[in-house]
Each structure stands twice: as structure tokens, then as C-alpha cells.
Amino acid sequence: xxxxxxxxxxxxxxxxxxxxxxxEGVVYDLGGGEVGKVWFGRQPEDVRPLQAFLAELSEQDLPxxxxxxxxxxxxxxxxxxxxxxxxxxPLSESLATGAVxxxxxxxxxxxxxxxxxxxxxxxxSKALPLxxxxxxxxxxxxxxTLAGVVDRRAAASRHYLQKDINGFDELLESVQAKLKAIxxxxxxxxxxxxxxxxxxxxxxxxxxxxxxxxxxxxxxNTFDASTAAGFFDMYGPDARLIDDLLLDRFEAAGHSRERMxxxxxxxxxxxxxxxxxxxxxxxxxxxxxxxxxxDLRDAV
Numbered sequence: 001x002x003x004x005x006x007x008x009x010x011x012x013x014x015x016x017x018x019x020x021x022x023x024e025g026v027v028y029d030l031g032g033g034e035v036g037k038v039w040f041g042r043q044p045e046d047v048r049p050l051q052a053f054l055a056e057l058s059e060q061d062l063p064x065x066x067x068x069x070x071x072x073x074x075x076x077x078x079x080x081x082x083x084x085x086x087x088x089x090p091l092s093e094s095l096a097t098g099a100v101x102x103x104x105x106x107x108x109x110x111x112x113x114x115x116x117x118x119x120x121x122x123x124x125s126k127a128l129p130l131x132x133x134x135x136x137x138x139x140x141x142x143x144x145t146l147a148g149v150v151d152r153r154a155a156a157s158r159h160y161l162q163k164d165i166n167g168f169d170e171l172l173e174s175v176q177a178k179l180k181a182i183x184x185x186x187x188x189x190x191x192x193x194x195x196x197x198x199x200x201x202x203x204x205x206x207x208x209x210x211x212x213x214x215x216x217x218x219x220x221n222t223f224d225a226s227t228a229a230g231f232f233d234m235y236g237p238d239a240r241l242i243d244d245l246l247l248d249r250f251e252a253a254g255h256s257r258e259r260m261x262x263x264x265x266x267x268x269x270x271x272x273x274x275x276x277x278x279x280x281x282x283x284x285x286x287x288x289x290x291x292x293x294x295d296l297r298d299a300v
Contacts, residue, residue, distance in 0.1 A: 003075050003076035004036070004075045007036075007073070008080075011030065011082065012036075014031070016036065023040075025037045025038050025039040025040050026038045026040075030085075033084060034082055035082075036080060037080065038079075039081065042078065044079045046079060047072050047079045047081055049124070049127045049136070050128065053125055053212070054069055054212065056122050060119045060189065062116075063115050063207070064112065064206070064209050065086055065206060065207065065208035066208070066209060066212070067212065069081050069083050070083060086200055086208040088200030088206070090196065090199065091201060094201055100201065102242075105196065105232065106232065106242070106249070108207065109228050109232055110250070112191075112224075113194065113221065113224050113225050114253065116189060116224055117188055120186070120187075120189075121187040121189045121219070125218035126138040130214075130216075130217055131153060131270060131271070131274065132274075138217065141180075141182070142182065142183070142184060142187060143179045143180050143182030143183060144179075144180050145217070145219075146179050146266055147175075147176045147179040147180045150172075150176060150179065150270050151176060153269065153270040156277070157273045160273065160279040160284070161269070161288070164288045168291075171265070171300065172269060175269065178262050178300065182220065182259075184219075187218040188220070190221070190223055190224050191209060191212060191215075191216055192214055192216050192223070192227065193231070194227065194228040196231075196232065198210045221255075222255045222256060222260055222263060225253075226255075226259075226260035227264065229243050229247045229250060230267075232246060235286070257299065258299045261300055262300055264296060265291060268286075268287035268290045271283065272284050272288070
């Protein structure tokens with residue numbers, strides 16, 4: 001890490017400050033409105049597809065700010081990047097303090113999904129690997145691509161899901177068949193993880209949407225509608241109420257309820273053990289609860 005810090009200090013022309021560490025890497029404040037990131041286990045060729053995608057994203061007419069990777073290099077065997085710094089307070093924190101009301105937050109989520117529904121996905125969107133896969137995940141149509149990801153990820157969770165989901169094998173088969181039949185006329189840019197911690201609100205009320213890449217691809221905007229509804233409040237006492245409120249809102253905006261349930265099932269199967277390989281965390285339980293929902297099972 002010392003070599004990376006030296007690289008950042010040389011780029012910044014002075015000392016840099018550690019500001020955070022996540023699943024993907026360590027982030028330093030470089031000053032001048034930029035941050036530096038040391039990526040865990042990634043080479044520059046792994047990061048450049050995301051750089052190209054963010055450049056493609058910046059060409060869309062979006063009402064919110066998005067990240068930008070200015071530079072990618074190799075330092076001490078690991079990828080490092082220089083990125084624009086997006087300022088603001090996470091929506092999750094603003095909701096907790098009351099600075100943003102729940103209704104305002106719900107409106108923000110609906111606006112984000114609607115804005116992404118007006119995008120046009122290009123080749124850079126299709127070139128991104130999904131869920132940590134090592135190569136581009138896009139294979140065939142959008143529906144076939146998602147079905148393939150579900151199939152590959154289900155192998156990691158099948159042992160647990162078969163015990164906790166009644167008729168899991170039949171459910172998986174139905175989900176894959178329905179996904180493969182989906183061929184949208186147009187493809188939009190999907191974020192794939194619209195949740196309160198990934199939204200920043202600055203002092204002027206401007207919004208930024210962070211953390212592109214986990215499930216970002218070209219696809220059907222209804223996927224973002226489905227997952228965003230479930231992510232606004234995943235674990236609180238009103239989680240199901242808020243989920244249903246957003247699903248109702250997105251359905252009224254033209255998103256198919258049945259397809260939203262299908263995408264929710266696909267997401268739950270795909271990510272069930274993504275954070276805890278032994279299925280021991282709250283996210284796994286959230287996925288199981290979704291897959292056991294009577295309304296979802298009736299639709300899927």
C-alpha cells in the first residue's frame with residue numbers, strides 16, 4: 001500500500017488522506033475534487049471496462065451526478081484509479097436524522113428509476129462483468145444474459161436454498177425459462193443497486209448515484225424498479241409496507257408487476273450468498289423471505 005500512497009502523493013503534489021475502505025478497495029482523498037482508489041485483487045484491465053462505461057454514462061442526459069474515472073494505472077501489482085470526488089450525505093443518513101422525510105426519499109427513488117428508464121445502453125454497458133465475474137457477462141439477449149447469471153450463481157447457493165425454499169428447483173427452472181423469454185425492444189442502463197447508502201445529497205440538494213458496477217449492465221429498466229422497491233428499507237419494521245408502496249407506484253408508472261416479481265426472484269437467487277458464503281447473514285434471510293412471498297411465487 002505504501003507504493004500506492006506514494007503514487008497518489010506524487011499525483012496530488014502533497015499528502016493524501018485515507019477516507020474509506022469497502023469491498024472493492026481503499027479510497028484516499030487527493031484534494032482538488034479527486035480521490036484515489038487502490039483496488040483489491042484487480043488489474044488495470046479489470047477496471048478499464050468500468051472507466052469506459054462511466055464515460056458512456058456521462059453522455060446520458062441524467063438529472064443526477066455520476067462518478068468518473070480519470071486515470072487507471074498499475075502500482076505494486078494492483079490497479080489504482082483517480083476519480084472525481086462526489087460530495088454529499090448518504091440518503092440513509094439523511095433519512096435517519098430526519099433531514100429527508102420518508103416520502104421525499106421514496107420520491108427520489110422513483111425519480112432515479114424513471115431517469116434511468118430514459119437512457120440508451122451502449123456497448124460499454126454490455127462489456128461489464130456482473131456479480132464479480134471475471135469476464136463480460138452479456139451473452140445472447142438481455143433475458144438470456146440474466147438467466148445465465150442466475151444459473152451460475154444458483155450453484156453457489158443451491159445447498160442452502162433447497163433447504164429453506166419449498167420447491168426451489170422448480171422455482172429456479174421457472175425463473176430461468178421466463179427470463180429467457182424476455183426480449184425488450186430497447187435496452188436501458190441498469191444500476192442494479194439503487195439503495196439509500198448509494199445516494200448522496202449535497203448542501204444544494206443535488207443528487208449523486210454511486211457504486212456502479214456490481215449489477216450494472218444494459219437491460220430492462222423494470223429490473224431497477226423491482227430491486228429499488230426492495231432496497232429502500234430492507235430490514236426495518238416497515239420494510240414490507242414500503243416495498244409494496246414502491247411496487248404499487250412503479251406498477252402505476254407502467255412497470256409489469258409480474259415482471260418485477262420475476263426480477264426480484266432472479267436477484268434473490270443470484271445474491272443469496274454473495275456476502276456470506278455460508279448463508280449466515282441478514283441478506284441471505286432477506287433473499288429467502290422474498291423467495292417465500294406468496295405474491296411472488298404466484299407470479300413466478
